[in-house]
Amino acid sequence: MNSKNTSAGDGRINLTNSNNRQILVIQTLGFMGIILFLWLDELLDFPNLLFGFQKTPFNWPECITETLLIAFFGYITLRKTKSSLERIRTLEGLLPICASCKKIRNEQENWISLEHFITKNSEASFTHSICPECSERLYGEFL
Structure with a gap:
């Protein structure tokens, strides 16, 4: 198989190892971004800053619990994505087959x-x- 990302011309997508890594990195960054936003919200109190709601105290036990929960679901999601990507195989181009014995x-x-x-x-x-x-x-x- 080629190492570059090409379309098979019929709507199929050819996923290479580099594409697989890129997908997993983007997902990881997404989950890390959610966790970062969660901590920034706890530190900066976004509802207070943006809407003038009553200021709330920093609640680190809640933040740690939410972080662990998001990390757990992130891990599960990444494992499932990796497993799915490993199972995707696309045959592209022409498949050379013997006209006589069909090898x-x-x-x-x-x-x-x-x-x-x-x-x-x-x-x-x-x-x-x-x-x-x-x-x-x-x-x-x-x-």
């Missing part, structure tokens, strides 16, 4: 079975059967 040429220029390629590059698994046309061709005299 696929991989990135290392090796020819591997279609089943092996799909199993290695996706979550799909195979069960084998035989289509009516092949059944007739192979076993017609016994049917």
